[in-house]
Amino acid sequence: MLGLSTNIKYLINCKNDYSENLNHRFKKMEPHPEEVYMTYSKRDGYITFGQGYPSESIFPIQKIVIKLEGIDEDITFTQNELEFSQQYITGPYEALSDLLRKFQIHYHGLSDWKLENRKWDVCVTNGAQQGIAVIFRTMLEEGDTILAEKYTFGGIFLTTLPFNINIVGIETDEYGMIPESVEKVLSNWDSSVKPFPKMFYLIPIAQNPTGAIMNQQRRNDLYQLAIKYKMIILEDDVHYFLQFPKTRESVFTNNGNFRTDNLDLESSFLSMDTEGIVLRVDTFSKILSPGIRFGFITGPKQLVDVFAVETCAMDFHNSTMTLLIMYKLLSIWKFEGFNRHIRFTHLTYMDKRDQMKKLLDKYLDGLIEYKIPQGGMYFWVKLKGVANSWEFYRKYLFPKKICFGVSGYFQSPNESFFSNYLRISFTVGTLDEIEIAFSHLSNSLKEFNQNKN
Incomplete structure (x- = not known):
């Protein structure tokens, strides 16, 4: 468990040349001389008229x-x-970047950024979605292959489909991707059919949509496989801070206030990376506000510098208002205020989870199977007697204006198989809306199973 910085020496053995990890577009790019950049940026001590800044x-x-x-x-x-x-701004907002470096040192045990000769760094993005897209766009060629959990975040397909990226879904259990399944796939890979996988795409904590939480042994096993097969790990940890405590009482001090001391969190792939093969994507969308569109990538500086160029090409820079708000918020909160807010969020989400569980049991007992999520935002529900949840949803639920996350959305477009799961978010909806939805779902399942028989 990591709650504050440890003595882990991040990238201590890292002497990597990442040129072979970049796609052909970035291998061709040559940086402009500093004198060219100076013509359209503001610098202290310089009088410049080249930039297109409004008054x-x-x-x-x-x-x-x-x-x-x-x-x-x-x-x-x-x-x-x-x-x-x-x-406009040119380049990163350094004051915020420095806070984010301290954030990663504190929560992931990275060694001090300045003492390690800048072997790692951060790049601010417009949420995790842009971070994922930037990594894919700079490191994958058209037709490349990556490994992901069998069910995974459907948003990645917005980036992979246009570039014909092959996503191979690996079987999972309650701890996430199964190492033995990975070994079987990679050891029997035929590169004459598809390029050998370059990357793992993993959601280690409260995996979306299954809710699986990786333990330390599972991370160790997958990390060793990444080293063995010379693969990058993209750690998309959107729910990292949504690891629920075992009891409600543990979020409070003796006088009833929210605790502000260190959080009890599973460690990350980033915290254990000694080979420079982990790229971590963070976002505050699920714990602060998705509308502010704020996230960041952490990884080897050589790659992070490339990602910064790509983000500039995509949107020039992040909203300066968002950057300033986040800087001020984190400066005011400090780690203690952030920890307090996370515990407030834990309590809120645990209450919502438990309210939904009661209604699942009330309306759907005997019709579904599920495990109580220990983090994240979703129930991953198996529909008994249903082979294809997508067809069931289209025929029985959508006409009644009841919408759930259908398992097909979370499956790789490169793979075709029937699934009987729904993802149900417990963070949204009123109790009345949940009762109406579950009542319809219950009646629809009974009708479906009756018609089938």
């Missing part, structure tokens, strides 16, 4: 005050900050 005098937003939950201090903007938040 700050036309910016309409004159005041911003943000009230924070749980503390008395507000987020306010000075005049200079208001101008900054509405203007």
